[in-house]
Amino acid sequence: MSRQSAVHSRQVAEHHVVPVKIYVTVFVVLLVMTATTTLVSGVDLGPWNTVVALGIAVFKATLVVLFFMHARYSPPLTQIVILGGLFWLAILLLITFSDFATRGWLL
Amino acid sequence: MADAIPERAQGDSPSGRLQHQFESMDQQKEASSLGMWVFLVTEILFFGGLFLAYTIYRWQNARAFAHASLHMDIALGTVNTAVLICSSLTMAMAVHSAAAGRRKLLILFLVATMILGGAFLGIKAVEYTDHIRHHLFPGPGFHYAVPADARAAEMFFSLYFAMTGLHALHMVVGLGLLTTLLVLARRRRFSPGYHTPVEISGLYWHFVDIVWIFLFPLLYLIGRHLK
Numbered sequence: 001m002s003r004q005s006a007v008h009s010r011q012v013a014e015h016h017v018v019p020v021k022i023y024v025t026v027f028v029v030l031l032v033m034t035a036t037t038t039l040v041s042g043v044d045l046g047p048w049n050t051v052v053a054l055g056i057a058v059f060k061a062t063l064v065v066l067f068f069m070h071a072r073y074s075p076p077l078t079q080i081v082i083l084g085g086l087f088w089l090a091i092l093l094l095i096t097f098s099d100f101a102t103r104g105w106l107l
Numbered sequence: 108m109a110d111a112i113p114e115r116a117q118g119d120s121p122s123g124r125l126q127h128q129f130e131s132m133d134q135q136k137e138a139s140s141l142g143m144w145v146f147l148v149t150e151i152l153f154f155g156g157l158f159l160a161y162t163i164y165r166w167q168n169a170r171a172f173a174h175a176s177l178h179m180d181i182a183l184g185t186v187n188t189a190v191l192i193c194s195s196l197t198m199a200m201a202v203h204s205a206a207a208g209r210r211k212l213l214i215l216f217l218v219a220t221m222i223l224g225g226a227f228l229g230i231k232a233v234e235y236t237d238h239i240r241h242h243l244f245p246g247p248g249f250h251y252a253v254p255a256d257a258r259a260a261e262m263f264f265s266l267y268f269a270m271t272g273l274h275a276l277h278m279v280v281g282l283g284l285l286t287t288l289l290v291l292a293r294r295r296r297f298s299p300g301y302h303t304p305v306e307i308s309g310l311y312w313h314f315v316d317i318v319w320i321f322l323f324p325l326l327y328l329i330g331r332h333l334k
Contacts, residue, residue, distance in 0.1 A: 023199045
C-alpha cells in the first residue's frame with residue numbers, strides 16, 4: 001500500500017513543475033495561430049479554407065489541453081478518459097456524417 | 108491498515124482536508140481532477156451536438172452560410188479570441204501561483220482572469236446588440252437582404268446565437284467559479300498542499316476557451332475568402 005502511494009506521489013510531484021516559460025510560449029503560439037487563421041481565411045483556397053481553419057483550431061485546442069490543462073503531465077487514467085471523450089465525439093460526428101453522405105435524399 | 112493512519116495524518120496536515128475515503132492528498136487530488144475531466148467529456152458531447160447540427164446545415168447551405176457569416180465583425184471576433192487566450196494564460200498562472208503558495212499572485216491572476224472574461228462578455232454583448240439592430244435575430248423580426256437565402260441565413264443565425272449563447276452562459280458560470288475562488292483565496296483557504304478547486308476550475312475555464320477556439324473560425328471566418 002505504501003509503495004503504491006509512493007508511486008502516486010512521484011507521478012503527482014512531476015506534473016507540478018510546469019515552468020512559466022512553457023505557459024508563455026504556448027500563449028504566444030496561440031496568439032500567432034489566431035492571427036494566422038484570420039489572415040488565411042481571406043485567401044481563397046476553395047474547400048481547403050475549412051480544412052486549414054479546422055486544422056489550426058485542432059492544433060490550438062491540443063496545445064491548451066496538453067499544457068494549460070496539464071494533460072501531458074496527468075496520470076494515464078486521465079489521459080485515457082480524455083481520449084475516450086474524443087472517441088465518443090468521433091462516433092457522434094462520423095456516424096451521422098456517413099448517414100447523410102450515403103443517403104442522398106436526406107440532403 | 109493499522110500503519111496507514113499515522114501516514115495519513117502526516118501526509119495532509121497543512122490543511123486537514125483529506126476525506127476519509129482517500130489514501131493521500133495526491134490521490135484525492137487525482138480523483139477530483141479525473142472527475143472534472145469526466146464532466147468535461149459530457150460537455151464535449153453537449154457542444155458536439157451543436158457542432159454536428161451546424162455541420163449538417165452548413166453542408167446543405169454552404170454558400171448561404173458563407174455569405175451569412177460575412178455579417179460578423181471580424182475585428183471584434185479576433186480581439187475576443189485574443190482576450191480569451193489571454194484569460195487562459197492568466198488562469199494557468201493562477202493555478203501555478205496557487206501551487207507555489209503565492210497567495211497575492213493567485214488573487215491578482217484570478218482578478219485578471221475575471222476582468223478578461225468580463226471583457227469577452229462585454230464585446231459579445233456589443234456584437235449581439237449590433238446583430239439585433241440589423242434584424243438578424245431569428246424569429247418574426249428576422250430580415251435578410253437576399254430573400255432566396257433568408258431561410259438558410261436564419262438557420263445560420265439560429266446556430267450562431269445558440270452556440271455563442273451557450274458558450275457565453277458557460278463564461279458566466281466560469282465567472283461565478285472565479286468569484287468563489289477569489290473569496291476562498293482571500294480567506295487563505297489554499298496552500299501548495301491543497302488548491303484542487305483552483306486547478307479544476309482552471310480545467311473548466313480552459314475548456315470554455317477551447318469551445319471558442321472552434322466557434323471562431325466556424326462562425327466568423329467561413330465567408331471571408333468570398334470577399
